Amino acid sequence: xxxxxxxxxxxxxxxxxxxxxxxxxxxxxxxxxxxxxxxxxxxxxxxxxxxxxxxxxxxxxxxxxxxxxxxxxxxxxxxxxxxxxxxxxxxxxxxxxxxxxxxxxxxxxxxxxxxxxxxxxxxxxxxxxxxxxxxxxxxxxxxxxxxxxxxxxxxxxxxxxxxxxxxxxxxxxxxxxxxxxxxxx
Numbered sequence: 001x002x003x004x005x006x007x008x009x010x011x012x013x014x015x016x017x018x019x020x021x022x023x024x025x026x027x028x029x030x031x032x033x034x035x036x037x038x039x040x041x042x043x044x045x046x047x048x049x050x051x052x053x054x055x056x057x058x059x060x061x062x063x064x065x066x067x068x069x070x071x072x073x074x075x076x077x078x079x080x081x082x083x084x085x086x087x088x089x090x091x092x093x094x095x096x097x098x099x100x101x102x103x104x105x106x107x108x109x110x111x112x113x114x115x116x117x118x119x120x121x122x123x124x125x126x127x128x129x130x131x132x133x134x135x136x137x138x139x140x141x142x143x144x145x146x147x148x149x150x151x152x153x154x155x156x157x158x159x160x161x162x163x164x165x166x167x168x169x170x171x172x173x174x175x176x177x178x179x180x181x182x183x184x185x
Contacts (some may be wrong), residue, residue, distance in 0.1 A: 008050040008051065008131075009133070011092060011134050011135040012076065014138060014139045015088070015142065017170055017185050019161070028068075028070050031068070032065060032067045032068040033067060033068060033071050033097075034071050034072075034073055034077070035065060035070075036136065036160060037073055038181045040074075041081055041086070041159075042081060042083060042084070042085075043085065044083065044085060045088070046088045046151070047088070047119075047160070048063050048089075048090040048092065048138070049065050049090070049091050049092060049093050050090075050092045050093070051065055051066055051092075051093050052065075052066040052093055053065050053066065053091065053093030053096040053125070055095040055096075055098040059111065060075065060099055060108035061075050061076040062074050062075070062076065063075045063095075063110050063113075065091070065096070065156060066093075066120075069167075072120070075097070075108070078113045078114065078116075078117050079113050079116045079117050081117050081118075083117055083118040084118075085120070086117065086118040086119045086120070087119065087120050087153045088120065088122070088123075088151075088153050088156055089114040089119040089123070090117060090122075090138065091110060091111060091114070091122065091123060091124040091125065092123075092125070092138055093110075093125065094125050094126065094127065094128040094129060095109075095110075095128070096109065096110040096111050096125050096126060097109050097110070097111040097112075097125060097181050097183070098126055100101050109124075110124065111124035111181070111183050112145040112183070115183055115184055119184065120185045121153050121154075121156040121157070121182065121184035122182070122183045123160055123180065123181070124139065124180075124181055124183065125179045125180055126178075126179040126180075127177055128179075129176065129179055129180075130176055133176055133177075135136050136163075136167050136170070137160075137163045137164065137167055137180055138163075140159075140162055140163035140167075141159045141161075141163040142159075144159040144162045144163065145159040148163075153185065156182060156184075156185075157182045157185075160180060163180070165179050167180075
């Protein structure tokens with residue numbers, strides 16, 4: 001998927017630079033197959049996905065994060081995981097909080113699935129975004145969250161507000177900064 005999302009490499013490099021050798025992250029990149037991602041999700045407290053996402057309107061449990069080599073991590077897979085360390089999931093992937101237009105009162109999407117799986121806070125995207133906006137929001141988000149060198153997941157909503165405000169200040173259109181949402185604590 002890297003060819004489709006050229007800024008995802010920049011986003012991962014920014015994460016590595018901002019967070020250094022953090023104990024809460026593992027960068028998988030081209031090794032992001034389902035087995036490796038599941039293992040990392042079970043081991044680490046924070047996860048960050050810089051990939052494509054898709055909402056399945058027919059069967060929302062088949063909504064998925066599109067991983068490397070054409071593999072799909074579905075909502076059905078995610079809610080079955082045992083995640084004893086889960087704190088924050090950052091879904092820098094389009095349609096991860098889209099929901100169903102036919103059932104707007106029912107929130108069956110990847111972001112909600114991350115909450116069901118045990119993550120305390122989830123950052124997600126309601127619709128497609130510009131590829132270059134993901135790294136901007138991620139950088140500002142993590143710099144804010146890690147400002148005291150010890151992240152506090154309870155600050156994630158404030159961190160997202162800070163990051164989106166930075167994107168907005170760059171004269172981005174309303175449709176570019178609005179789709180980023182926070183769910184959870």
